[in-house]
Amino acid sequence: MSNTGILKSSLAKKYVMALTGLFLCLFLAGHLAGNLQLLLKTGEAGQQAFNEYAEFMTTFPLVKLLSYLTYASVLFHVIDGIVLSMQNRKARPVGYVKENGAANAKWSSRNMGILGTIILVFLVSHMQTFWYKMHFGAMPMHNGLKDLHTVVVEFFSPDNSIGLIAVVGYVLAQAALAFHLSHGFQSGFQSLGFRHAKYTPVIEKAGMTFALLVPALFAAIPVFLYITQL
Amino acid sequence: MDLTLKVWRQNGPNDKGRIETYPVSGVSPDMSFLEMMDMLNDQIIRDGGDPVAFDHDCREGICGMCSMFINGEAHGPNRGVTTCQLHMRSFKDGDTITIEPWRASAFPVVKDLAVDRSAFDRVIQAGGYISVNTSGETLDANAIPVPKAQADEAFNAATCIGCGACVATCKNASAMLFVSAKVSQFALLPQGQPERASRVQRMVDQMDKEGFGNCTNTGACAVECPKGIDLSNIARMNRDFLSASASEE
Numbered sequence: 001m002s003n004t005g006i007l008k009s010s011l012a013k014k015y016v017m018a019l020t021g022l023f024l025c026l027f028l029a030g031h032l033a034g035n036l037q038l039l040l041k042t043g044e045a046g047q048q049a050f051n052e053y054a055e056f057m058t059t060f061p062l063v064k065l066l067s068y069l070t071y072a073s074v075l076f077h078v079i080d081g082i083v084l085s086m087q088n089r090k091a092r093p094v095g096y097v098k099e100n101g102a103a104n105a106k107w108s109s110r111n112m113g114i115l116g117t118i119i120l121v122f123l124v125s126h127m128q129t130f131w132y133k134m135h136f137g138a139m140p141m142h143n144g145l146k147d148l149h150t151v152v153v154e155f156f157s158p159d160n161s162i163g164l165i166a167v168v169g170y171v172l173a174q175a176a177l178a179f180h181l182s183h184g185f186q187s188g189f190q191s192l193g194f195r196h197a198k199y200t201p202v203i204e205k206a207g208m209t210f211a212l213l214v215p216a217l218f219a220a221i222p223v224f225l226y227i228t229q230l
Numbered sequence: 231m232d233l234t235l236k237v238w239r240q241n242g243p244n245d246k247g248r249i250e251t252y253p254v255s256g257v258s259p260d261m262s263f264l265e266m267m268d269m270l271n272d273q274i275i276r277d278g279g280d281p282v283a284f285d286h287d288c289r290e291g292i293c294g295m296c297s298m299f300i301n302g303e304a305h306g307p308n309r310g311v312t313t314c315q316l317h318m319r320s321f322k323d324g325d326t327i328t329i330e331p332w333r334a335s336a337f338p339v340v341k342d343l344a345v346d347r348s349a350f351d352r353v354i355q356a357g358g359y360i361s362v363n364t365s366g367e368t369l370d371a372n373a374i375p376v377p378k379a380q381a382d383e384a385f386n387a388a389t390c391i392g393c394g395a396c397v398a399t400c401k402n403a404s405a406m407l408f409v410s411a412k413v414s415q416f417a418l419l420p421q422g423q424p425e426r427a428s429r430v431q432r433m434v435d436q437m438d439k440e441g442f443g444n445c446t447n448t449g450a451c452a453v454e455c456p457k458g459i460d461l462s463n464i465a466r467m468n469r470d471f472l473s474a475s476a477s478e479e
Contacts, residue, residue, distance in 0.1 A: 010444045011434055011471045084444045089403035091443030095336050097238070097249055098328040100302030101401065105448035112446060167356055187447040193469025195462050 012089070013080055018188035020077040025185060027070045028214050038152065038221050047142060047149040054148040058134060078120060106219045110177040111185070115180040122173035129155060129166075156222040157229045166223045175213035181211035231257040231318060234326040237282055240339050247339065249328070259319040263306065264289060264296060266318055270333060279381050284343040289314040291456065292393030296418060297398070298343055304395035304454045312393060312456045319473055332394050334403035336440040349440040356436035357429035358412045360421050374420050384418035385423040388412045389457045396451035396459075402443030407451040409437045411459045427474035432442035434471055 034057065037050050057063050061166065101110050108115065133139060139146040156170075159165045185207030189200070232255040240247030252271065257266050264286050271281035285293040295314040300306035306316045316340075321327065329343065336346040362368055376384075396407035413430050416422025422429070445464060452461050 008436050008438075009471070009475075010442075011468060012475075013470070014445060015472065039252030088404075088443040088446075091335055091403040091441055092333050092401075095334055096299060096302065096330055097236075098302040098330070103303055104399060104453035105401075106448035109270070109448040110447060159261060171307070183447075189447070190461065190465055191468060191469075192446045193465050193472055194308055 011181075014191040015083070016076055016080045018191035020073040020080070022188045023069070023073045024077065025181070025210065027066075029071070030066075031212055032217055035218065035221055040150075041178055045209055045223055047147070048145075050152075051142060051145040051147055054073075055136065055145050069173040074123070077087040078116070081113065083114055090152040092114045106183065109158045112180060112183060115176045118173060119180060120167070122176070126173075145191050153229070156225040158226065159229070163226060167226045174219040176212050178215040181214070182208060185210055231255075231259060231319070231323045231325075233257055233266075233321065233324070236326060237270075237342070238326045238330045239282070239342055240331075241337050242341060254399065257318055259317070261318045262289065262314055263298070263300070263316040263318065263358050264314045272317045278287065282339040282343060284347075286314060291315040292391060294387070294393035297332050297345060297347075297393055297395070299332060299398055301328055304332070304398040305456055308460055310456060311451070312391075312395075313428065315456075332398035334394075334397050334442065336403065336405070336442050337394060337397060343353050344396075347392070349442070350394065352440065353405070353409055353433055353436045354412060357418075357425070357432035360416060361425060362405075362421075376419060380418050384415050387414035387418065387459065388464055390415075390455075390459050391457060393456065395454050395456060397442060399450045399454040400445075401448060401450070402446055404451070405437050405442040406442070406445040406467070407455060407459055407461075409433050410463035411466045413470065414463040417466060425479065430467060431468040431474050434467070 032067050035148055037046065037053060040046075041049050057067075130148070133145060134148055140150055141146070146152060154160060155163065156167055156220075160166070182193065185203045187197070191204050194200075194203075232253070235252045235254055236249050237252060238247060239250045251408075251419050252270060254266070254270050257269065261269070264284075267284060268284065274281050276330055285295045285297050287293040289296075290314045291314060294312070298304075298305070298313045300313065300316070305311060305313045306320065308316055308320055314333045331337075332345045332347075336349040340346050390408060390411035392408060394408070397403050399404050399405075413433055417431060419427055421440070445463075447464075449461055452459060
């Protein structure tokens with residue numbers, strides 16, 4: 001029946017975007033739950049709890065499996081996004097002299113590629129700072145555990161020469177994530193063909209809440225760490 | 231009304247094209263946009279120039295021929311109307327109006343504001359029909375019971391006039407709204423069921439072959455559609471394509 005096959009189809013590329021994107025939303029929720037320990041518990045107990053959590057995240061087999069799924073999702077989401085953007089650019093080789101995009105679509109929906117690129121740049125720098133160090137770098141030790149808590153607290157500190165830049169960069173990246181999610185969350189359901197008179201408005205509201213709440217809580221952590229160390 | 235028109239002029243498919251500026255005076259607010267264009271062409275012909283080529287036919291919003299991108303929007307600033315139903319009272323005296331052709335690699339410019347939309351015809355030819363024996367013993371469509379809600383939805387999808395405003399509006403020049411309306415009008419009716427799976431696959435394949443872009447779900451197409459075709463059609467096509475691909479034999 002199909003001449004080109006599902007994998008080459010424009011719709012299949014959108015299914016991949018939706019599935020990986022929605023999976024990464026789950027990842028964000030999980031990651032945030034872990035990070036919030038930096039806000040909720042302070043002092044020696046907080047340090048111990050966070051380091052135990054970091055140890056668990058890097059060694060527990062099921063979590064490791066989920067982490068490989070997360071790496072794969074990021075990779076496919078990025079590559080698929082680049083392919084889609086290139087095809088879209090080719091579909092309109094000559095642009096309009098005057099185009100009023102704001103008249104019919106939200107800014108975030110028209111700039112998903114740019115927002116995604118900002119998030120990717122952040123992700124690379126973020127993984128280099130914490131993930132790489134935790135996995136392959138030289139780490140300080142505390143009670144026999146890798147002391148990720150100290151690494152994080154000292155990174156977002158006024159004593160760190162790039163501490164303020166790191167906090168500002170982190171907050172800006174979370175703003176980009178908020179706009180990306182405000183379109184992406186509900187768009188994922190539409191791409192997969194899920195549209196329902198009763199449930200779609202609920203998904204849209206849930207998406208907006210997720211898009212505001214998750215990045216705001218992520219951003220609150222480095223701001224809190226910086227301010228409390230002033 | 232006195233207006234300044236900035237119109238895209240292009241001699242043929244291989245010409246680079248450019249914007250040219252024309253002052254037009256004495257425009258009546260009761261004129262339709264196309265009547266105003268007729269007035270401009272009359273003026274150009276009197277001055278010994280080449281009139282602006284643009285598509286039009288019924289001039290009552292049902293044929294889907296008119297296709298102008300006016301001040302950055304398909305069919306101009308108003309909602310639920312084609313260019314021929316847009317009237318000059320929607321503009322102000324002294325306005326500058328920019329008029330461009332639909333922009334998509336799948337819709338190459340023929341001349342000035344006229345573009346080749348035969349890509350849509352080829353999408354329809356790929357599957358936008360039902361196969362029935364017309365030997366004279368065809369079952370009367372009215373004899374087949376169809377639930378009212380389904381019939382209404384199918385009819386809503388079938389109101390698509392194929393003007394291409396969705397493609398012109400979409401930042402990716404995607405044809406998803408058009409193709410999904412044409413898929414839906416049959417997918418919702420009993421007559422469309424036998425070829426439902428192969429239809430959606432063939433039409434999506436043809437859409438991709440024509441070089442239309444991908445859907446980002448911005449929703450701009452549905453906002454600018456003169457017939458109010460909505461995004462539930464796109465979701466239905468996404469669903470049908472997934473299910474057709476999963477059960478392909």
